[in-house]
Amino acid sequence: MARIAQISCGTEWSGIQDLLEKAANMVGAELFFPEVDLESIDKAVEEVGVNAQSPNLRLMTARAKAVVDGAPAEAVLLLTCFRCAEGVITKHAIRRYLQEKTKIPLVMYSFTEKPKLGELLIRLEALVTLAEKKALLARERQEGITLGIDSGSSTTKAVVMMDNEIIGTGWTPTTTVLDSAEKVKREALEQAKLNGRDIEGIGVTGYGRFLLKEKMSVDLVQEELTVVSKGTAFLANRQRGEAMVIDIGGLDNKVMTLLNGVPDNFTMGGVCAGSSGRFLELAAARLGVDVPTLGKLALRGDPERVKMDSYCAIFGIQDLVSGLASGVSKEDVAAAACRSVARQVFETQLQEIDLRQPIIEVGGTSLVDGLVKEMGEILNADIVVPRFPQFGGAVGAALLVSGVV
Amino acid sequence: MILSDLVERFGHHPLGIGQEIGRMVTTPGLDNPPLNITEKELTRGLRYVAVEAPSGIRGRMGVLGPLVEQAEAAIVVKNADYAFGCSGCARANIQLIYMLRRKKIPTLEIEYPKTREEAKVMVKRVVDFLRGLGGTNG
Known part of the structure; x- marks a missing residue:
């Protein structure tokens, strides 16, 4: 279970701490608050450089320093209330501080009293991926024959890749998730002059990925932040x-x-x-x-x-x-x-x-x-x-799944 | 004004909110009184603070952020009087001081004086600081 350091101000008073913990559990993560001594807070504020007046923001700053000093965090979730001026200034200063001092992945979020579960889940899922799947994400070359499907909110895309080359694509406006996925899969296979049995692995991403996981035989289900990143780096040769x-x-x-x-x-x-x-x-x-x-x-x-x-x-x-x-x-x-x-x-x-x-x-x-x-x-x-820019997610899924089959 | 005068007297160029606002209100072609803050300043402020910061902070940072970028040294007067030149926003001040600290430029942090004696001490500390920076009269 990935241990994610929660560095935040206001989550308890906004009544959302329970939801945060539930969302973390859903993606296989555990939130924890890095421990700090009260005496260390002012020193941490001095080191980070942003002199917030709110005690909770100062405590948040000290928790960030605790992570830099070795608190066992595999990732950091950085949260402040939406529209808190002092919070947003402090949060960004802490982000810079953590990025300059560590290589720990982090994600920020500004919450209201009713945060959207989906927004929390995708951020936490990406954090878990970054923390736990470093070897998979290091893959730069696609091998074998794989299919990637990006089930997006507006369009569904698919690519078939063989030995690091894109040999078939499919694209359609999303209607029902499964029908759209089947349609683009068919198109991509036809273009590649292959049939379903030739496919050695299927990776899915996008809004509809969890439904596709239930209804199709897939080998990798991954949120789109890391998948699109990998696909884009591949397409742009970067x-x-x-x-x-x-x-x-x-x-x-x-x-x-x-x-x-x-x-x-x-x-x-x-x-x-x-x-x-x-x-x-x-x-x-x-x-x-x-x-x-x-x-x-x-x-x-x-x-x-x-x-x-x-x-x-x-x-x-x-x-x-x-x-x-x-x-x-x-x-x-x-x-x-x-x-x-x-x-x-x-x-x-x-x-x-x-x-x-x-x-x-x-x-x-x-x-x-x-x-x-x-x-x-x-x-x-x-x-x-880059070439095939609309297929970044599908290419990332096809690339990554070749590392798990 | 006293600080700006001292800075100039010791061979340095003062960067202050007073001059900047003066420049803005006298620039021909702009028409958004009283300060002539336009969307341009608010967008420029986004270079320094995120979009979720309130508009008043973004507007202030659009004017003051470039001054921090130009600054080679800084004097921070804490707990200043209402009439003393400042942006009027404690949150914007937090961001400005944070940016100054990140620049790692010579910075003097002093309390605003409440008595004549404290004022003398303040002037002496400012003079010593300015002398330490060098310059034509330093």
Whole structure:
């Protein structure tokens, strides 16, 4: 059972400690509070450098120092209340401190009194994977014939790989999880000119992975944070060194920093349509085009011509409609839609994590040229979009499963 | 003002909130009174604090963060009087002092004086600190 150090402020007073412990148990982990002497707290605050006034935040700082000093943690869960100003400042200072002083994987979360169990589970599951499956995650080469399925919230993807090459792909909008998975599996096998018996291992990831585990014969079930990281490192040929992965999905988004293809930090957006592909779908529908065409239109537009007061999928789309009504071109509206999503991802996601080069964008939205351009402009960097970017999760699953069969 | 004057007198360039706000309110082309804080400053503030920090902190950091980046030395006056130049936000101050400490630049931390005698001691400590930094009059 992975031992995860809980470094937090406010979980008991928010009434969520029990839920945290239940979520940890569900992914095979045990939470513990690193022990500290009261006398050591001020010294820890001095060492970390952020002089919070709240005693619990100071205690949290001392717990972080206890981990650095050798408390037996395989991973760290860093938590503060949502919207606590002192908490957010302290939490990020502690994150930097732990990352500078240790190689222990950590994940942060800002909670309310009603945290979503799914959001907690995926973070804890990724932490457990990072702590317990180091040997598996070190795999850089796919061997044999394997199938990877990424059962996403908007689309389901599959790839067949043979001896480190992608030989078949399948893609479909997600309807029912199992039917969609079977459909993309069939497509990928047909393209690869293989049948199901040829497959030596199946790896699954994405929202529907647990259902697929129950209904299909699978060999590896893995959350998407580590799987997409591995798949992206493979696709972008960035298995060594540092990198950053941005995956803007249909309903949420993920940002991971990698060292040698393994995530050492990550952040996930909540379910906000304004920072997801859904916003682009709505904008494209309003313009009467498909999403890839919206991306191409955006390259010729000027986003400054549309006044956007909101990134929200409701009010932001209203701004786009108002823009059209005032006579601005489709190209300008498309550019404004892409900028809106890029800015929302930047402001809600990218501030929680260190920017690292190269920045690699994957996921279906990485095929939207205008979005990649806007993201590059905001980050002042050239964004790398590898081949098969929409199949990052499926490729990661196919790669990793070849290490367990 | 006294501190800025002392810093200049000892051959250094003062970086203070007063000058920065002065520059902002007199820059032509901006129109968001009284401080001319715009979305640009709030976005710039995200370089220093996460998006979940309240907007007032992000706005302050958008103005003050670049000053910390430029700073080669710092004087931190603790428990200052209301009228003494500061951002008015204890949380933003925590972040600013944290950033200064991470920079590992020469820093003098002093209490705000409450009596004339304490003021003299403060000025002497500031002068000694500024002399120790070198500079044209140091």
